[in-house]
Amino acid sequence: MLIKEVETIKSIKPLTPQQQRIDTLKQQVKRSQEAVKAERQRQQVAKAQQQLQKAGAVKP
Template sequence: MLIKEVETIKSIKPLTPQQQRIDTLKQQVKRDQEAIKAERQRQQVAKAQQQLQRVRTIKP
């Protein structure tokens, strides 16, 4: 490493409790959004499977 590279590296300061709370809430929102997306997809798959099953029982 060059001295110039070492000088440009900034030290990471610890977050304040308020910043930590905000960061945690943001992460929670992202997790919840992913869970909602996964649940919607699961419901779509279940609905499609039910439709396929109905079609198979109607036409033997």
């Protein structure tokens, strides 16, 4: 590490309990949003697979 890199690093102060709670809630929101996005994608894939199965079954 260069000296100027060390100088530019700011010290991180500990969060207050209120700030920790807000930070935790924000993290929960992000995880929930990612879970919803993943579930929607999973459902799209399942629906597409069902459509492919139906399309394959219809052909004589």
